[in-house]
Amino acid sequence: MFKFSLNWLRDYFEEDIKYDEIMDKLKLQGFEFGGKKEFDGDVVTEIEVKANRPDMLYHMGIARELKAFDGEKIPEITHENSAVNNENFPVKINVNKEVCKRYCALKISGVNLKIPTPEYIIKRLNVLEINSVNAVVDIGNYVMLDMGQPIHSYDFDKISGNKLTIDKSEKDSKITTFIGDEAEVKKGDIVISDDEGIKCVAGVIGTQGAAVTEITKDIILEAANFDEISVRLTSRRLKISTPSSFRFERGVNINSTLDVLLKCANMITKICGGKIEANVFDFYPEKK
Amino acid sequence: MSADIVKDIENKKIDLENALKIVEDLKEVSALKIEYLKKYVKFLYSELKNVSVEEKKTLGKVINDFKNFAEEKIKEVESKYKQEKSASKYDVTIFKDNIKLGSMHPLTKLYKKIEKVFVGMGFSVVQGPEIEIDKYNFEKLNLPPHHPARDMQDTFYISAPNVLLRSHTSSVQIRTMEKSKPPIQIIYHGTVYRVDDIDPQHTPMFYQIEGLMVAEKISFANLKAVLIKFLKEVFGEETGVRFRPSYYPYTEPSAAVDMSCTKCGGKGCKTCRNTGWITVLGSGMVHPNVLEGVGYDSKKYTGLAFGLGLNRLALAYYNLDEIRKLYENDISLWQQI
Numbered sequence: 001m002f003k004f005s006l007n008w009l010r011d012y013f014e015e016d017i018k019y020d021e022i023m024d025k026l027k028l029q030g031f032e033f034g035g036k037k038e039f040d041g042d043v044v045t046e047i048e049v050k051a052n053r054p055d056m057l058y059h060m061g062i063a064r065e066l067k068a069f070d071g072e073k074i075p076e077i078t079h080e081n082s083a084v085n086n087e088n089f090p091v092k093i094n095v096n097k098e099v100c101k102r103y104c105a106l107k108i109s110g111v112n113l114k115i116p117t118p119e120y121i122i123k124r125l126n127v128l129e130i131n132s133v134n135a136v137v138d139i140g141n142y143v144m145l146d147m148g149q150p151i152h153s154y155d156f157d158k159i160s161g162n163k164l165t166i167d168k169s170e171k172d173s174k175i176t177t178f179i180g181d182e183a184e185v186k187k188g189d190i191v192i193s194d195d196e197g198i199k200c201v202a203g204v205i206g207t208q209g210a211a212v213t214e215i216t217k218d219i220i221l222e223a224a225n226f227d228e229i230s231v232r233l234t235s236r237r238l239k240i241s242t243p244s245s246f247r248f249e250r251g252v253n254i255n256s257t258l259d260v261l262l263k264c265a266n267m268i269t270k271i272c273g274g275k276i277e278a279n280v281f282d283f284y285p286e287k288k
Numbered sequence: 289m290s291a292d293i294v295k296d297i298e299n300k301k302i303d304l305e306n307a308l309k310i311v312e313d314l315k316e317v318s319a320l321k322i323e324y325l326k327k328y329v330k331f332l333y334s335e336l337k338n339v340s341v342e343e344k345k346t347l348g349k350v351i352n353d354f355k356n357f358a359e360e361k362i363k364e365v366e367s368k369y370k371q372e373k374s375a376s377k378y379d380v381t382i383f384k385d386n387i388k389l390g391s392m393h394p395l396t397k398l399y400k401k402i403e404k405v406f407v408g409m410g411f412s413v414v415q416g417p418e419i420e421i422d423k424y425n426f427e428k429l430n431l432p433p434h435h436p437a438r439d440m441q442d443t444f445y446i447s448a449p450n451v452l453l454r455s456h457t458s459s460v461q462i463r464t465m466e467k468s469k470p471p472i473q474i475i476y477h478g479t480v481y482r483v484d485d486i487d488p489q490h491t492p493m494f495y496q497i498e499g500l501m502v503a504e505k506i507s508f509a510n511l512k513a514v515l516i517k518f519l520k521e522v523f524g525e526e527t528g529v530r531f532r533p534s535y536y537p538y539t540e541p542s543a544a545v546d547m548s549c550t551k552c553g554g555k556g557c558k559t560c561r562n563t564g565w566i567t568v569l570g571s572g573m574v575h576p577n578v579l580e581g582v583g584y585d586s587k588k589y590t591g592l593a594f595g596l597g598l599n600r601l602a603l604a605y606y607n608l609d610e611i612r613k614l615y616e617n618d619i620s621l622w623q624q625i
Contacts, residue, residue, distance in 0.1 A: 030533030030544065050535035051437035229434045249436050 001034065002057045003128050006043040008146070012063035019043055025069045031056070039127045054250035058148035077147065080263035082106065085279035091220060095283045096167040099190045100202065101226040101256050103166060103283040104261045107156060109218045110138065111274035118271060125179060130243075135272050136146055136212045136219060139264060141243075149223050149252055149260035150244035152200060154210040158219035161195030166202060166224070173198060178211040189234040189260070190226060203231040203248040205240055221268070223261035225254045258282055293335055293347065297354050300328060308361055314369045315611060317362060324358045394625055395495060395614060398602050399477060402497060405521045411475045411499060416460035418479060422450050424459040429538040430577040437537045442483035444492075453481035457496045458538060461593065464500070465582040470589050471503035477598070488610040495598035502574065502584065502591035508541070511571055511592040519568070521548050523605070528554060530565065539572025539593055550604045559609070566604055569596045 006019055023033070027045070034046030047056060055061040064074045086093075095103045117138040125132060125141060132138050140151035154164075175183050175198050183201075185191060190202040199210040203226040205264045212219055226248050235245040258280070265276050290562040304324055332351045339347055378393050392400070403413060416424075422433075431438055433449075442457040460476040477497040486489040501510065516529045528548035536542045546567050549560035574591035599611050606625045608614070613621065 028532075051435070051537070156347040224454070228436075232434050232436065 001046055002049050003044050003046050004059055004062055005124060005127050007041070008059045008124055009063055009066075012060065012067070017066075022066055022133040025066055026062075029065060029069070032076070042127055042235055044127050051250060053256075054247060054252065055148070057247055057250070058145055060147050064262070067133065077256060077259040077263050079259060079266050080276075082262060082276055082280045083178070083278065084258075084282045086281050088279045090156075090162070090165045090277065091281075093165075093281055093283070094165045094167070097283075097285050099168060099227050099230045100166045100224055100283075101227065101286065102257050103281070104223045105281040106221050106260045106261060106265055107218060107277040108221060108265060108274045109156075109277060111217065111219055111268065111272040113212065113214050113216050113272060115272050134212065134214065136216075136268055138222075139267050139271065141258060143264040143267070144243065144247070147256065147260045147263070148247060149257060150203065151261070151264050152206055152222045152224075152244075153212045154199060154206075154213050154220040154222065155216045156214070156220050158210045159194045159199065159220065163194055164192055164220075165188070165194075165197070166192050168230075169193075169198070175201070176208045177201075178206045178208050181223060183238050183240065189237065190230045192222075201234060201238065201240075202226050204235050204238065204245045205242055210252060218274075219268075221261060221265055223257045223264070225252055225257055254284075254288055257284075293332070294350055297332070297350060300324065301354065301357060304358055304361060308365050311365060314366065314373065317366045321362050321366075325355070325362065329355050329358075360560070366376065388619075391622075393600055393617075394606060394622060395598060396549065398605055399495070399497065399598060402518070402522060402598075402601075403475065403477075405518050406475045406499060409517065411473050411501075414460060414464050414474045414476045415478065416454075416457070416463050416476060418454055418481075419446060420452055420454040420459045422452065424592060425452060425454050425456070428578065428581045429458055430575045430581070431537045437535075444481050444483060455482050456480050456595065458593075458595065459496045461498065461500045462578075462582060464582065465502065465579075470591075471501075471586060472591075473501045473597050475499040475502075486612065488612060491611055496595055497598055498593065498595040500574070500591060500593045502589055504577070504589055506573075506590045506592055508573060508592070511543075511573065511594070514592070515545055515569060515571060515594060519545075519598045523547060523550060526553075528565075531571075534570065534572075536570060536572055538575050538578050540575045542570070542572035545569035545571055545594075547604075553605060559600070559604075567606065568601055569594050571595070 009022070010017060023045070032048040034048060036046070037044045047062070049056045056065065058064065067074055080260055089105070090107050091105070093105065101278060113134050113136060115135055117132055117135045121142050122132050124137060128145060130141055136153050137203060140153055144150050167190070169185050169187055169189045172184065172186050175185055177183055185198060185201060191198045192200040192202050197209065198207055199205045203224070216221055228249055231245055231248040235241055235249065262280075268274065292518060304320065307320055311320065327353070332354070336344060336347060336351070407413070426438060429435070434535055443455045444453040448524040457476055457478055457480055464474055464476070465472060475497060477495065480496050481493050484492045486492065493537070499514070501514070512531065519527050519529050530546045531543040532546065534542045534544035544567050546565035548554040548555060549564055549566050551557050552564070554564040556564050560566050571592070571594035574593050576586035579589060579591065581588040599614055602614055603609065603611060
């Protein structure tokens with residue numbers, strides 16, 4: 001199930017699109033639909049997405065489907081380029097390639113999180129029933145709904161030992177999720193940890209330990225491609241299902257990870273200020 | 289002394305004969321039986337003690353004769369009444385006009401009709417168990433553990449994670465293919481189970497019919513032909529049929545099959561949610577992984593498979609609005625359809 005907004009889809013079309021026309025095209029492609037709701041000037045429709053079409057879990061994917069119907073293509077993701085340099089990345093990152101197929105990260109220095117999220121982003125998140133947290137988290141969610149890549153952010157100053165490890169948890173431990181719930185991580189769940197402990201249950205939910213808050217200055221922005229089965233098992237066991245885990249379980253486009261990360265970083269610097277540090281991290285051992 | 293007794297016996301014989309002439313039913317006959325055969329004969333035997341040894345011989349014979357005589361006479365009358373009684377109790381010629389005759393359940397009736405259509409096209413009918421193991425219900429159907437498509441079928445487990453109530457009849461196709469070589473052309477049906485609350489459109493147990501055809505050069509055209517023929521035979525020549533892209537892990541490509549709404553004929557009504565179409569079948573070309581999994585050469589053989597929910601189809605066929613009605617067994621409803 002994915003809810004999409006008609007106004008959001010319009011971003012991808014130069015000419016105006018009519019609701020009935022796009023629905024006809026999608027129905028002819030075999031898609032089925034749940035409810036439909038109208039919000040001031042926007043129409044939100046629930047589309048039933050079967051397990052083989054994770055590309056229909058975000059607006060760009062739906063636009064791509066519609067354009068393909070007419071033999072057209074969607075524009076490529078545009079962003080400012082940054083050079084990849086894993087050795088000189090400000091945080092030392094170790095990735096177990098069994099649980100994570102691609103891991104991209106970058107550092108943004110000097111963001112101002114006192115700046116509120118722009119109105120248009122809040123409005124779009126609200127019609128799709130996603131609450132606003134702060135500008136960085138909201139932009140991350142916006143990017144996920146737009147381009148399908150879950151984004152996670154860490155407060156750079158809260159990462160202890162300047163080190164992040166993406167691997168299976170070696171022992172059971174208690175965590176507090178960023179929304180304040182207690183959860184118990186078991187040995188074998190995939191986690192992202194620093195010297196101090198677990199900072200994020202990979203692909204599922206972040207912890208309070210490294211959460212970005214109002215006083216955060218520097219952030220580490222992460223876009224990854226975690227192993228589907230590992231995310232699914234972890235999410236099942238914790239009984240936590242998030243929009244991010246839902247997408248990872250079904251599969252996320254592994255070739256757009258870096259592009260979406262850079263695009264997201266551009267949006268953050270544009271809205272909250274700050275500067276993308278020169279070296280970008282990209283772990284991608286088995287290119288597809 | 290013994291002479292008196294002999295005379296008394298002679299009198300009793302006459303009494304008995306007279307009494308038997310006027311008895312009216314079995315009850316009275318058994319009263320005579322007690323009187324003459326039990327009480328009187330007992331009395332006679334007791335008298336036997338009071339006579340001399342010689343007299344005992346002759347008197348004993350007389351008493352025995354009387355006993356035989358009485359038994360025979362009473363039996364004669366008794367059997368006459370018994371015969372009469374049985375004849376009056378069961379009158380096999382009587383006519384009763386309000387007998388309710390049972391008949392086939394509408395689901396069975398529809399199934400038989402469908403079966404006939406497929407058998408006519410050369411399909412044979414096979415069966416499989418309702419309690420399945422994960423291998424046949426999921427794994428060999430290209431649904432490895434932790435596949436998200438498993439969410440589509442919320443399964444009842446008898447002992448997790450391996451023993452379960454089959455969530456679809458597709459397990460039968462694997463069992464059959466494992467046992468035989470292509471060409472295969474089978475249908476199989478039965479009850480399947482999924483965790484679901486009972487509501488107008490869902491029940492945790494329902495019926496499925498599935499079909500499979502594997503041979504060389506089977507194509508999507510064959511799939512279309514088989515299913516269009518089937519729907520037109522069951523629902524009438526004027527039935528419209530369309531194929532929409534869909535997804536099942538065990539077929540590629542997969543298609544959902546819609547037929548024109550039986551209620552409004554395609555104009556749009558409540559039953560078809562104003563679309564004019566009702567989805568009745570899931571189908572597709574058997575996934576190469578499934579064929580390879582049972583040891584078939586997927587380069588040489590191709591297959592088509594389809595499945596339908598008999599309950600859903602029955603709603604359309606009998607123009608009912610709730611799946612529950614199929615289980616309530618309301619006789620007045622059955623008489624209408």
